[in-house]
Amino acid sequence: MNYRPSENRYSKPDLYRRCGRSGVKLSRLSLGLWQNFGDTRDFESQRALVLGAFDRGITHFDLANNYGPPPGTAESNFGRMLSTDLASHRDELIISSKAGYHMWDGPYGDWGSRKYLISSLDQSLSRLGLEYVDIFYHHRPDPDTPLEETMGALDHIVRSGKALYVGISNYKAEQAKEAIALLRELGTPCLIHQPRYNMFDRWVEDGLLDLLAENGVGCIPFCPLAQGLLTDRYLKEIPSDSRIATGSPFLKSDAITDERIAILKQLNEVAAARGQSLAQLALIWILRNPAVTSALIGASKLSQVEDNLKALESAELCAEELAKIESILASE
Template structure:
């Protein structure tokens, strides 16, 4: 059946200006880190992307190594851009990144000009695009001069391969330097993508101030703390959960056990607000950042998470109660 986007897709999703730029992002963006590679059925990946777009999610966040296999998520997006989404390219924000290991040898990792430009070219080929809307330096490189890394981002804009550029996981100090270099080159740093959630508030210790001072937008990854801030672990650790997987290094059984009391206390506040824990956690993060990146394994999860937009405001007492719970760690 030929896909036709929902006619009401723009009626409820808030679109927020990204820093001092002209770019607007949906409050909820879809990340393709997991569940869009070769190890998952294409039809489920397709269903999730199309459901997201029907709900007003216009921003799809990728990176060169998302899969598995590295590059497979971009190939999935490329397949959709040639078929279902072929007529909607100008309604979409497609982002990609380079900075983590992608191919063997000294030129497939970190932040050299060689790596960033070659990687962007590969990403464009995989997705069948002439340009990405946002291209990021995925992480700082302690061995490469920041002037070289930022110069590569500037070159990608001047070559027409990226409309905007950003950085991810840079510290407050690194962000200030990167923004200064890019400003001098004439290509502003438009966005920063940090890890941020109720359980990981590091950006509040300086980075958010730098972003505000520099007019840089922000988009949080892992806003649900790898699933901790969902209803998944309210009763403990399910056998089929991410935390029960010994091979998962991002979320461990120990992490869950340490947070169980807090998770249940936060859940009670969410219930009082008429939200799920995930919805409240996303709404909480959106008090600080421009957009949040959600992950999903099925379309219904996207639909539930997008429900966060219907309860974005908090009473002062609610925020105080949440802070009190979080301080108990």
């Protein structure tokens, strides 16, 4: 059956926000293909999720070389969709990938050398079936490789036509400041930064968001729902199919304490007063800052994407609501 996207997918122009001082606009919610798009999940359910997100106006799909599981399979599966369903819509999409974590054995399959970044991107392009990605990130700082080498590799990647833009991820403020300056000197501006940011993890507020705004660099936080903590799944008990119960390395049992559950319940009351779910409140809270271009959501079902998108239909948080949230989070 041939896929035909919804004719109404661009009916909400306020769904998009400019990325820093660039010409690029991103959907305010972007779909990350981190843990739910590997070979351990049914391909047709993945396909329905991606196409359903596109039907609803999400145009940015975020990958990395090691996404799966196993590593590489998220790009391969997304490449299958690009070769069929989305082939004629490539120019409507922003597709990103990254390299910086372990991908293959030996001294050249990790971190931030020119050798690793260029080789990894070539492999990613092969899996995706593309000549270029729209955004290519260095996934994390490398303490041993000179930053000049890493940023020089990103500059080369753009000049070689393998990426239109470059970004950085997981860089602290001082590291980001140096990387942004180096890329500017090379003539390949840093488009965007992808840090971890949510109500329980606010390190980016200690200088990074201000730095990005001052330099015209976009920001796309990952884990805005704290791996599912900032949803209604943990308000009463730990579900048997949750990441905590199944032993996920990304969300451990010590993330849930009586004190944190009390905070979640109070935040849920704020959300309910606004006619929102807790997840919707967490997303609109992330997007309150004009320095944030888009929030990177993960999903295993289309209904989760639909619920998240409803956050954008609500009114902005007022000063009283923001103050209430701050007072609740102060007990964290």
